[in-house]
Amino acid sequence: MNVSIDGAPPQLDKLSPAAQALRQQLDGQVAEILARYPDGPRSGLLPLLHLVQSVDGYVTPAGVEYCAAALGIHKAQVAAVATFYTMYKRKPTGEYLVSVCTNTMCNVLGGQEVYDTLTELLGVGHDETTADGRITLEHAECLAACDYGPVMTVNYDFFDEVTPDGAVDVVNRLRGGERPQPSRGARLCSLKEMAVQLAGFADDRDGAVADLGAGAATLRGNRLAEQHGISVPGFDPNTPIPTGDGRNARPTAVPAANKPASDRKPAGDAPQPQDKLLSDAKGETRD
């Protein structure tokens, strides 16, 4: 991505033909995004980059030029952001981006075996795409689902507690034109379609978003806290959240399962079993 910070930012009325084509295709959605940031349109850069990525499957030089012109900033500033975040791709990417978490938690649970198996199956390594353009494989750092490790995502939808055989099955079905159902959330879509959602536009497929709550593994800590009467002292889950404009937003209703069991017994009042185990392990004595 060759960009220079010399000179003025590109002008919307002097775009290259490729950037002009993007402008014609995306101007309505870009206007919608920028309207969300009335005090600082450049804050719209992240969704704008997702939006231009939805056209070609990656952030092209024309996409950088168009984002810069739309925001009145230099192409180098846009490129600095686009090259920092791994979700912005800088070369053509497959219809399905398969990301396997190989970070600590997933790794000890078998994430590396999953990744190695897919590498062998697909004949591609990290950030490489199969010859048919269908699948890009990448190993990912923590995908924020450690409680379901090892995890794999396809276009950012989760396949939990995945095994090498399970991952092979998912990938083979993708290659065969199927779209297997992820463990949670919406049905799979293409990476370009997902980029539109990441730009902040709703998934308008009928019934696409599954209505699932948090899973048992995610709520495990909450359940243990309930069981042992641990809660944050004095915390009221219905406390209004100040919004900074003089109003108070009501927090989203907390499901019963997420509420602290009681404020009568704050954490630290009495040693919990794990507390004692730790003390014993360290050889500490307690009164």
Ligand code: FES
């Ligand atoms: S370490 Fe894999 S999701 Fe966190």
